[in-house]
Amino acid sequence: MPVLESNFKPPFQFKNGFVATVYSGLFRKIKGLDQERERIDTRDEDFLDLDWSFAKSKSDAVIILLHGLEGHAQRPYVTGAAKLFNQNGVDAVCVNFRGCSGQDNRFYNSYHSGATDDLDDVVLHCVKKGYSKIYIKGISLGGNITLKYLGEDRDIPTQIKSAIAISVPVHLHGSANELHKLKNKAFAIRFKKHLVDKLKLKIKQFPENISVEEIKSISTLRDFDEVYTSKAHGFKDASDYYKQSSSLQFLGNINIPTLLINALNDSFLSPECFPVKEAKQNEYLFLEMPKFGGHVGFIQKNNVYYNELRALEFIKGIF
Template identity: 85%
Template sequence: MPILESTYKPPFQFKNGFVATVYSGLVRKIKGLEQQRERINTRDNDFLDLDWSYAESKSDAVIILLHGLEGHAQRPYVTGAAKLFNRNGVDAVCVNFRGCSGEDNRFYHSYHSGATNDLDDVVQHCIQKGYSKIYIKGISLGGNITLKYLGEHREIPSEIKAAIAISVPVHLASASKELHKFKNKAFAIRFKNHLVNKLKIKINQFPDNITVTEINSIKTLRDFDEVYTSKAHGFKDALDYYEQSSSLQFLKNITVPTLLINALNDSFLSAECFPVKEAKQNDNLHLEMPKFGGHVGFIQKNNIYYNEKRALEFVKATVQD
């Protein structure tokens, strides 16, 4: 598929990727969205908390929204999309990954960048509820899960009509190196501290799985993936986790119309996270690379972000086709 030319033009003050990223993560607010929580069991007897919002009239379409690392279903980049789709006749289910809904999950393992079974459980749940048109939108880590899910060797339900992935580190190893650079130090420390605090809770329930010494050895996000993520989820080490979980290798297999938007000034992304070759070789993969936008910072007027507007446009075009 030819590379899409982006029309995104941010307000002048948000051309800086750092400013756009910080504003969107810490300042933006979404008002007027009512959510109803539902808890479902996963195939391994853990649970997921789903936060639903609905269109004004009964809809046969739903969008599944997946947050990023240490996010949750009330983050504005999730609720903003939910509100826009609700206003346009589509129900929305905002997924809280394991341990991200305010309550720790049942097991030592939780969620990670390549854990696609939970997404499949949500898809199957939506099908059981009677939805005939399912869209998926994933942000950052949630975007990697979306792309990997669509390109894995599994049967994709026919109800899935389109997918959108935003600010996605499709090549985890090189993206991890970017995140550890000085330019991203504040973000990396914030992520690491959130993750370590959760791990400290798990040590009380699973004292045989990890020690205080091991937790104290975690100084970086890479350390966290070495000490916890890889070991808890069956990988050899952090590098093995990155290699197996990166969605880049699965893009060639995607058969569902999919839009990937990665900003060129996203400081979290490496050169490998702009899969031009893969997009050109797959008619179902539409790659858009705006000059601006930072990491999930596609700010526009009226508090409707460019990536949210593009997601709706893409879905509408897909349905018409």
Template identity: 75%
Template sequence: MPILEPTYKPPFQFKNGFMATVYSGLVRKVNLKQERERIETRDKDFLDLDWSFASKPSHSVIILLHGLEGHAQRPYVTGVAKLFNQNGIDAVCVNFRGCSGEDNRFYRSYHSGATDDLDDVVQHCIQQKGYANIYIKGVSLGGNITLKYLGEGRAVPKEIKAAIAVSVPVFLDGSASELHKMKNRAFATRFRKHLLDKLRVKMKHFPEKLNEKAIASIKTLREFDEFYTAKAHGFKDAADYYEQSSSLQFLKNIEVPTLIINALNDSFLSSECYPVKAAKHNDNLYLEMPKYGGHVGFIQMNNIYYNEKRAWEFVNTHKNSFLVE
């Protein structure tokens, strides 16, 4: 599919990717009423889902996936939910394992390639909730999960009609390298602190696997993935985790209309995270690369972000041929 021409024009002060990223992560506010539901996963863990609804009963829902150490109340999640609710579509904001304010039951938690939990949510929306039209929007880590889910070879339910992935590190090793550079030191330090805090919570339940000395020795995000993510989730090491979980290799298989929006000034992304070749060779894959936007920082003055508006436009453009009323 041809590469899409972006129309994003940010306010002048937010042409700086760092400023756009920080403002969007720490300053932006979105008011949204949500209702929590807990579901059981196929392996007997749990997921907390935060729902918001259109003003009238709807046959359509958008599943929203957050990024690393995010949750379902982050503005980049609730902003999308609110916009879709206003346009007649329900929204379910997924909290990945351990991200809803309560630790999950097992030593394993979530990671960039863990797609079974997304499939459990999709099946819940179909079988228990009766939705006929499902859209998925993932941000950053959640975007990688979205793309991998759609292209890794499972039977994708016919109810899934379109997907959007934003600021997505489709090549995890390259993104990990970018995060370890000086330009991203503040972000990497923040991520590391949150991740280690969660390990300390897990230590109380799994003292045979974790201790303070080992946790304190983790100095980088890659070391965290080497020490915890890889071992807890069945990978040989961090390199194996990055290789198996990167969605780049699966893009060629995606058969659902899918939009990727990655800003060219996103400091978290390596050059491989702009999959031009894959988009040109897959009629279902659309790639948009705005000059500005940072990492999930596509700011517009009305508090509806450009990527959120584009998500609605993309769904609205493609839904008429398959929408079930």
């Protein structure tokens, strides 16, 4: 499908990608959303905490919202979308990945960029609840999971009608390289601290899996993926994890309408994360590359973000 032209124009002060990213991550607030938590078991006997919010009248449609690295279901980029969709007649289920709901998960392994079985469990749970129209919106890491899930060799329930992926590192190795550059140092330090703090909890429960010395050896995000992510989830090393989990290689197999929005000034993304060729070769993949937006920073007036409005337009068939 041809690449879509974007008409996103943020307020002047948010044309800078760094400013838009930081403001959206640290200062945006969403009020007036009531959520109900539900815990479900996964196929491997772990658990997921789901935060539900509902349209005013009974709906047969639901949007599954997936957060990014070290996020959770109360992050504004998740709740903002939930509130907008609820206001437009669609229920929302905001997924907390394993260990992200405020309580550690049961096992040594947790979540990662390519872990799609948990999304499948949530989809099947929504099907069981009777929803006939299911949409998926993934942000950053959650977007990579969304795209990989849709393009894998697995049975996709017919109830899934469309998907939206925002600020997605579809090429994990390239994105990892960008995150290790000086321009992203502050973000990388923040991510690493959160990840290492969680790993320190794991060592108390699973001392046979990792040592204090190994944790102390982690000085970068790639080190974390070498020491923990790859080993805990069955990969050879960080490079193997990036290679197998990148959604780029799965884009050609997607066969439901899918919108990917990646801003050109997103400092987390490498050139490979703008899959123009793949979009042009797949009639179901719509790629939009706004000039502005940073990483999940598509700021507009009235605290409703451009990517949220575009997601709503997309599921209504407005391209």
